[in-house]
Ligand SMILES: NC(=O)c1ccc[n+]([C@@H]2O[C@H](COP(=O)([O-])OP(=O)(O)OC[C@H]3O[C@@H](n4cnc5c(N)ncnc54)[C@H](O)[C@@H]3O)[C@@H](O)[C@H]2O)c1
């Protein structure tokens with residue numbers, strides 16, 4: 001029996017996916033559910049135990065609010081916490097917008113994802129490091145840290161540079177490939193593909209269908225079809241995606257489509273032009289939709305957990321249970337992946353653990369140090385690439401054909417510059433780096449604006465530590 | 474006897490420096506003075522011949538308006554032409570400002586120098602390539618192209634990638650080191666120094682005085698002195714330079730000080746704060762001053778040439794001749810360097826030729842392909858570095874200590890991205906690259922602005938070829 005710790009386990013959907021996957025993969029595991037939010041933790045625990053019972057597995061759950069306790073003796077630590085929660089992000093966004101930074105100071109060229117805060121969520125990066133150091137000190141020998149929480153790119157690069165542990169970033173952005181394949185009416189089994197890049201900046205460098213050029217099929221589809229998004233996140237074939245594809249020469253995959261330049265993001269009108277009627281996930285409309293959804297889902301899970309507590313005979317694996325809880329589309333999909341015994345959730349965390357523990361060689365998309373895999377990118381930058389994982393570790397595939405020159409020079413390089421500034425700012429506490437980040441921001445008009453927005457953020461009560469780090473005293 | 478061609482020889486001050494240096498270095502050279510402006514060419518010819526006569530050398534001058542004729546059989550070709558002249562630059566600047574691009578669309582983060590046009594002077598890059606190809610076809614075997622005209626960075630990189638000739642970029646920006654040393658009251662002979670970077674983006678990586686850390690002396694000076702610029706170009710120790718030094722950890726040298734981020738350049742007020750009362754060379758005030766100066770000097774040279782023609786007995790090497798022409802400060806300095814037989818002008822072109830032709834091993838600051846000299850920069854990017862030059866070629870010094878990480882990651886990398894976009898746009902004629910350049914510009918608010926400013930520039934009568942290149946037809 002080995003131990004897994006989930007940090008931020010109150011992130012209910014995520015935890016249930018992981019736990020459900022565990023029941024479908026392992027007979028016995030010790031799972032430490034760690035969060036600072038007791039109510040959320042309790043809900044997850046009830047559902048987790050029920051799932052375990054119904055699946056006939058022997059997972060042992062413990063909840064804790066103590067980070068060290070959770071990590072102590074763990075072989076795998078999954079970090080999915082969001083320090084400050086969405087509320088903090090929205091507070092910072094509001095301050096930013098007051099100072100003229102539409103969608104927040106962390107929304108930047110090639111990083112528009114609205115909960116991917118690279119400079120103003122100091123506490124988040126701080127937790128990343130705290131977790132990593134505890135893994136170094138308290139976890140089992142040769143343990144792994146699985147970084148799920150964002151910013152995966154900055155966070156994993158940071159950890160890999162300063163804490164000597166095994167760390168891997170995992171994300172599900174590459175499912176965009178499946179979306180394309182389905183939309184084109186193709187059979188995924190006949191597709192040979194690769195993506196490469198950095199987290200939320202990945203590109204379809206290889207796309208073969210039945211041995212032939214898949215891009216030809218994509219081009220045909222593009223010529224003949226008009227895109228209409230079903231929801232704000234439905235952007236894989238949006239005009240923005242196709243415009244990026246035409247410019248960069250390869251298709252942006254997953255959240256990469258959101259992470260475009262200001263050309264597509266100046267304002268809601270522009271966003272609507274490029275991402276369809278909602279303006280994409282990162283417009284004021286799209287993000288509100290997302291927040292309402294996750295709030296509803298969180299409430300549903302809470303209700304569900306109460307209901308299950310009060311009615312111990314009901315079965316979680318029985319679809320009928322959910323008839324009262326299916327008014328949210330996104331949740332419907334979740335339920336299916338969680339309770340369908342023949343199907344994993346799609347998160348890569350449990351498959352990764354399976355590969356390491358059981359030497360089950362399989363292909364995963366991982367975030368690891370580049371070490372020469374992508375030419376033109378430094379070795380110590382974390383890249384997102386396909387790899388074979390087994391008990392001996394992670395074995396990256398050769399990226400062939402290469403990423404286009406434009407992607408490397410005009411997309412990845414500038415994105416990496418921003419990552420480097422954020423990481424160095426965090427490591428050195430040099431306030432001038434935070435300022436420089438904003439001096440390079442197209443929305444900045446003068447120094448007062450830079451000082452103003454940063455000071456207001458640093459003065460938030462939850463940022464005492466950040467303030468001390470950057471301004472001393 | 475070998476042949477040198479000077480393209481754009483009507484750039485009178487530059488040509489006179491070169492010719493004067495030649496008379497102090499060689500006994501016999503054939504010099505082809507090429508320009509499209511006959512009047513300027515004539516003025517230069519009169520003064521050149523006179524200088525040759527008085528110096529007792531045997532330089533043979535020919536003027537021509539034909540590029541091929543000039544380059545035919547040359548062993549060295551110096552390109553100092555500015556296609557369209559300053560008038561064209563101002564016309565583009567005016568159009569740009571109408572569309573909201575203060576100081577012009579070519580003024581960019583890390584490239585604020587007002588006559589360093591990287592995307593809107595297509596004709597200039599086109600001439601660079603035409604010259605390079607003629608060097609390949611018509612010049613002597615093993616000939617050299619000395620690139621003096623700007624943009625040296627983009628131009629030299631472009632040429633070195635597509636035309637298989639010897640090309641070197643030469644600039645005098647590194648004299649900023651001398652300026653610092655003089656200002657600190659030190660003796661240049663006791664200084665050991667290196668600079669490295671890219672053209673107009675060079676940094677003092679090594680600074681020893683009498684074997685001790687020169688930066689300590691600089692820090693002392695900074696603490697105790699207040700800067701007051703004597704003229705707009707007097708910026709080597711400006712608050713901007715010092716702020717950059719503090720941020721990047723090494724001192725920016727020469728035009729690098731002008732090539733800072735928007736923080737120092739938002740508007741005239743900001744520029745004055747950072748560069749002193751004129752707002753630096755690249756403010757509306759400073760640049761006007763410069764333009765008036767070069768106009769006056771050009772007129773003086775014209776007058777001088779007429780005067781010498783009409784009074785063949787006067788001596789160019791006689792200081793008294795200039796009493797009527799010394800009302801412009803900058804010209805005074807010029808005169809001294811040109812007629813003082815014990816001193817070269819400071820331009821590196823003739824010393825470079827001397828090293829190659831006479832195997833005179835000397836240290837020069839050159840722009841050549843990186844090929845590993847600066848870590849973290851691709852091999853095929855032209856860097857500006859110190860090198861020993863002799864008849865076997867250019868031998869770069871090892872850069873030690875290295876450039877700071879911040880310079881490489883936060884300054885050079887982003888600067889290189891812009892160079893790459895400009896070079897690829899020029900090579901492919903992809904209009905989307907020009908647009909992308911501006912979509913990444915902080916002054917851009919929407920697509921209409923991008924299309925508007927580019928179309929208006931492309932519609933200028935002198936840009937027919939550029940228009941065809943980017944828009945076809
Ligand atoms: N990698 C991926 O595939 C992927 C996908 C979606 C979201 N995410 C990321 O996962 C993270 C969680 O997102 P969410 O929407 O579920 O957020 P959430 O706020 O709903 O959940 C995060 C959880 O972290 C907990 N938490 C906060 N501070 C903590 C601390 N100091 N210690 C332990 N737990 C703490 C919260 O109480 C909460 O339960 C975000 O960073 C998000 O961007 C990653």
Ligand SMILES: NC(=O)c1ccc[n+]([C@@H]2O[C@H](COP(=O)([O-])OP(=O)(O)OC[C@H]3O[C@@H](n4cnc5c(N)ncnc54)[C@H](O)[C@@H]3O)[C@@H](O)[C@H]2O)c1
Pocket residue numbers: 480481482483484485487507508509510513553554555556557558559588589600620621622623624625643644645646767
């Ligand atoms: N590398 C350096 O150290 C350095 C220093 C100062 C200026 N410069 C650069 O040198 C160039 C010249 O600057 P300037 O201020 O003397 O400009 P200028 O306009 O005074 O002189 C340039 C000359 O080029 C000529 N010319 C224009 N089109 C031509 C063509 N097609 N063929 C031949 N000649 C042509 C013009 O007639 C003019 O005589 C600029 O690019 C400037 O940025 C370089």
